[in-house]
Amino acid sequence: MITLTSSELALLDHRLRERRRELLAALYGEYGDLAGARPPEALGPESHPDETASRKAGDELRAALARHDRDELQRIDGALARITAGLYGACVECGDPIGYERLAAAPYTVRCVSCQTAFEQHRHIRQ
Template identity: 40%
Template sequence: MMARDLSPQATAKFKAQIEAHYAALLDEIESELRRSRRDSHVELAGRVRDMAEDSVADLVADLEIGDLVRHSDELFAIKEALDRIASGAYGTCVDCGEPIGLDRLNAQPTAKRCYVCKIKHESVVVAE
């Protein structure tokens, strides 16, 4: 396993980018929820308590679940990246243990796989 050559400065820069992305994502989710939810907050809370089948179906439709799933994937990737920064594993491929190229991290600071493993991983996912 090769040692990571990422400097503390470079790691701090990626961390700042990830945190900025996180803040922007939370803003986006909040405004989407506000937009898709025509009811007041109080009404929504009432509907969540009333777990009758129809209310739940309405609520899910209102929240535009597709977007939320996409956002939750992103949030999860952000959380993982911040965890890896905290543990010192950031910038190292989770599959092969080699350093992830700086160009790849620049393009996607939350990347957890090197380019080769990313392609492999995606082809496995598609094949399943």
């Protein structure tokens, strides 16, 4: 049984949608070249090796940040889909309610604390 009030659900939905807009702006703005929206800045053959290495490190960091943002965007889209389906706030493992405080901290959370702990322990054992 999901125990969120309608005002709590509305607030979480708003926060998810706002964060989604922020991520899309970053992905198509700051990381636009990594998402294919604009071509990367080219270095000429006369570029200093340090400049080339620095540019490569910067590109790798931005690519990692863009991947992180895309992953978060997918989790947000999943949460919004669960809201639409009426399943938001229920643990995907056991079906128990996820506390409002937990959802307020990370609105795309899919597991209750108990199931998330078990999931992380199982994942740690497999690694």
